[in-house]
Amino acid sequence: DGGITQSPKYLFRKEGQNVTLSCEQNLNHDAMYWYRQDPGQGLRLIYYSQIVNDFQKGDIAEGYSVSREKKESFPLTVTSAQKNPTAFYLCASSIRWAGYQPQHFGDGTRLSIL
Amino acid sequence: AQSVTQPDIHITVSEGASLELRCNYSYGATPYLFWYVQSPGQGLQLLLKYFSGDTLVQGIKGFEAEFKRSQSSFNLRKPSVHWSDAAEYFCAVGRDIRYGGSQGNLIFGKGTKLSVKP
Numbered sequence: 001d002g003g004i005t006q007s008p009k010y011l012f013r014k015e016g017q018n019v020t021l022s023c024e025q026n027l028n029h030d031a032m033y034w035y036r037q038d039p040g041q042g043l044r045l046i047y048y049s050q051i052v053n054d055f056q057k058g059d060i061a062e063g064y065s066v067s068r069e070k071k072e073s074f075p076l077t078v079t080s081a082q083k084n085p086t087a088f089y090l091c092a093s094s095i096r097w098a099g100y101q102p103q104h105f106g107d108g109t110r111l112s113i114l
Numbered sequence: 115a116q117s118v119t120q121p122d123i124h125i126t127v128s129e130g131a132s133l134e135l136r137c138n139y140s141y142g143a144t145p146y147l148f149w150y151v152q153s154p155g156q157g158l159q160l161l162l163k164y165f166s167g168d169t170l171v172q173g174i175k176g177f178e179a180e181f182k183r184s185q186s187s188f189n190l191r192k193p194s195v196h197w198s199d200a201a202e203y204f205c206a207v208g209r210d211i212r213y214g215g216s217q218g219n220l221i222f223g224k225g226t227k228l229s230v231k232p
Contacts, residue, residue, distance in 0.1 A: 004157075033218050040123070042204070042224035045217055058217055090157055097219045099208025100146045100165060105157030 002027045006091050006106035012114050013078065013085060021076045021109045023091035029104070031097040032074040036060060037088040037108075046089075049074055050097040078111060086113050116141055118207050120223035127195050128231045135190040135226050137205030146208030147188040148220065149179055153201045161203075164188060175199070200230045 004025045013019045025032065034046040045058030049068040063082025068074055074093075078085045088110050092103040119138045127133055139145055146165055150158040162173025169181040179190045188205060206220040 006157075031219065040224075043222045048218050056217075088155075092158075094219055099210055099219055101208075101219060102148055102160050102163055103158075103218075103220055105150075105159070107157045108155070110155075 004091055004093055004104055004106035006089075006109050009107070009109060011109055011111045013111060014114050016080045018077055018079050019085075019111070021078070021089055021091075021111070023074045023076065023106060025072050025074075025091075025093045025104075027093055027095075027104060028071070029093035029095050030071070031094045031101075032068065033092040033094075033103065034058075034064075034066065034074070034076045035090040035092065037090060043090065046076065048097075085111055087111060116207060116209060116221050118205050118221050118223040120203075120205055120226045122226045123224075124227045124229065126229040126231060129197050130194050133190075133192045133195045133199070133228070135203050135205075135228070137188045137190065137223060138186050139188065139205075139207045140186065141207060141210070143210065144183070145210075147179075147181060148206040148208070149173065149177070149188075149190050150204045150206065150222075151175075151201050152204065152225075158204060161190070195228075195230055197230045197232065200228055202227045 007022045033048045035043040047066040049055040052071045065077045090108045091106045094101040094103045117140045148163045149161040152158045164171045164181050202225045204225045205223040
């Protein structure tokens with residue numbers, strides 16, 4: 001079955017540590033997205049990529065970094081500069097970046113601070 | 115700028131009762147509209163989408179939504195709610211680059227949490 005796989009499901013970070021969240025899709029989608037979700041705040045866009053080897057900052061990119069070296073992969077690194085990283089992180093993809101294309105979501109990674 | 119408003123943060127309905135979740139959007143032309151559902155600890159699942167044509171759209175899990183241009187609304191409905199419908203629901207509109215922005219292709223509302231009483 002085609003879909004989006006996020007791993008790990010739960011992740012713990014120590015102070016001052018960088019951690020990387022994995023997102024892999026086998027839907028052959030061009031566009032991919034990372035969201036952060038906090039209670040009561042909906043979805044906030046961190047980074048997005050319209051096509052391989054290209055990505056753009058979203059609304060809350062500070063303290064995060066991404067890469068898009070392969071079409072199917074869009075890993076997110078939460079750096080030590082992100083002072084409040086505890087949240088639920090969602091990865092999504094769409095066939096292409098267009099307003100009529102729905103996004104397909106992974107099951108998320110919950111990041112907590114030790 | 116385009117935006118999506120879900121006026122109700124939290125709604126509680128009894129099992130078997132009807133449900134209507136509200137969604138309003140700001141947009142100039144015929145929008146692309148979506149409803150998603152999120153169960154606790156899960157990702158979002160697409161319930162239905164509206165592009166054009168018939169203003170009443172059928173989706174999965176027995177949900178439907180009606181597009182009303184005059185009210186800039188796209189409300190989600192279900193005739194009889196089941197306990198398994200308890201979740202958070204997100205409305206979204208497709209971004210039109212003519213209205214600026216270079217962010218995600220969808221603009222999401224902040225969600226409505228649905229609780230179901232037995």
